[in-house]
Structures are given as structure tokens and as C-alpha cells.
Amino acid sequence: MTTIEAYLAEVGARLPGPVRVRAGIVAELRSGLLDATDAYCCAGLPDEQAALAAIGEFGDPGLVADGFRTEIAARQARRVTVSLAAAGPLVGLLWIAAAFASHLGIALAPHGPSPDVSPVLRTGCYLAAVIIAAEAWAALLGIAATGRLSRWLPIRPRRAPTAAAVAGFGAAGADIVMLSLLAAVLAVAPGQLAAVPIALAAAASCARLPLATRAARRCLASRAALT
């Protein structure tokens, strides 16, 4: 392994995040190091000394990796929060459509006319609403902290992955509540539900639940990697 490849391996080993992202960073650093080596060779240094000089110019591998760790965490947080912000309304609309199609919409209103609706069902829906509100707030914070507004917002680097993790766990929590409520209704009054809208909403939640949980865990891991 050449001196430059050994240096790049050291930087790469200290980088968190997806393989593709790390490979892109290492490839960019490699081209820069080779350019720097060429410059030192042109100045008269032999190849090996030129490579060592280029490495010295780039700085300590830990320092370089530290700079990218913050950036990787921010990009990951942005990707997660933007995805959740895009998927959230879609999943929400599917559940609302399913509730209305099953004639649960009016019954769930605070002073709805249907006394036969279980208080558990109503409480569960309110709980989901609270969780969704928290998720939406965290997602918006994450988006603001990682985009153009980040230049004017005094938000610490660890806040963005934290907000993304909260948003991810929030989305997963809302899905768990909705799926639990669905299971409860299915147990007591399966005939009341409109099959197709309910199936679509449940499928959306079932798909989002593991993805949101995994994304939230990854954001927590990238947050932990920040010094």
C-alpha cells in the first residue's frame, strides 16, 4: 500500500455513514493528494518525499475526519428529515381517508355524535396527533438546521441529528399507535372498517415504521460520533 493509500485508509476508517458517502469523500481526498504530490514533484522532490509532503499539507487524519463527521451527520439528518416531511402528510392523509371511509371521522371529533366509539380509540388518535405534531416540529427543525438557513441559525452540530432522530422515532411511534388502534378496532368491530383504504394506510405505516426506526438509530449513531 502506498503512503497516500495508507493515509486515505486511516481517514476512511474514522468516517461514519454509508459506504457510498465515505467512498466519495476518500476519492475526492485522493485526487487532491495526488494533485499536491504532483506539485511537490514539479518543485523537485522525489516521489515518496512528495507524497509525504502532500500528506503533511493535508493534516492529521483525525482532524480531517472530524471535519467530515459533522458534515456527514448533517447530511444524514437532512436526508432523514426531508424524507419524513415528504412521507408524513401522505401517510397521514391515507389514515384520514381510511377513517372517513370507515365512518370514523365524525365519530372521532371531540364532541362527536357517536357515543359508541371507544374512549380508547379516541385517546389513541389524540396521542397519535400529539406524536405527529412533535415529529413535524423536529423534522422542520432538522431541515432548517441543515439547509440554507443553517448559516443564520445558531444551532449546534449535534442538534440536527438529534432532531432527525426525534422525528424518526416520532414517525415510528405514530405508526405503532395507529396500527395498534387498527388492531383494536379489528378485534371488536371488523365489519365497520373500509377494507381497501384501511389496507393502504396500514401498508404505508408498516413500510414506514422500520425505515423510520432505522434512520433514527443511524442519526443517533452519527450524533454519538461527533466530538
Next chain:
Amino acid sequence: MRAEALKGHLDGMLLAVLEVGPRHGYAIMEALRAGSSGQFDLPTGTVYPALHRLERAGLVQASWSSDSGRRRRSYQLTPAGRRALDTERSTWRDFSAAVTALLQPTPPAVSPS
């Protein structure tokens, strides 16, 4: 000059270096060094994360290109980056004028006699 002294100004300097046209990472570092007569000699590896941050903020756009068998990631200013550079320049002019006014030696007061 130490890296700490450049904190808060690095973004503006990177945008300024890219004003003339697209450059890849090492060319940006060389331009910083040459433009400051060697005063700004940061560890080159720390400039790359700053460029990625500017890209995420929408101030620069990055693209891979291949030149004589070597793949390089080049950066160029976006319209938002040009506006940010104008703002950075204006802020720096005000800041430097205020600091210069304060640091200039004050002529000794003439006592009435």
C-alpha cells in the same frame, strides 16, 4: 496565520476564490494560499469539509469531472453563493473599518497650558 484566526471568514474566502470560475479542492487551496501571499496556510484536508458545508447550504454546486485520467470534484458558485459573497464582502468592509478605526494609534492629547 493560525486556523482559529480564520474562523468565521473561511466561507467568504472560499466563495471569493470560486468567483472567477469552477475549481477543484486542491486548486481552491492553492488559490487561497496564493491570494493571501502564503498567510492562509490551513491544513488542506480541513478545506474539503468546508466546501461540502457550502454545498449543503446551496452556495456552491459540486460535480465530478475527469481530466487526464484523474477524477476531480469541482465546485462552482450558485446564484445564492454570489449573493452570499456580496453579503460577506459588505459585512467584512464594515467590520474591518470599525477594527481599523479602533486599532489606529491615538494621537496624544494636547494639554492646554
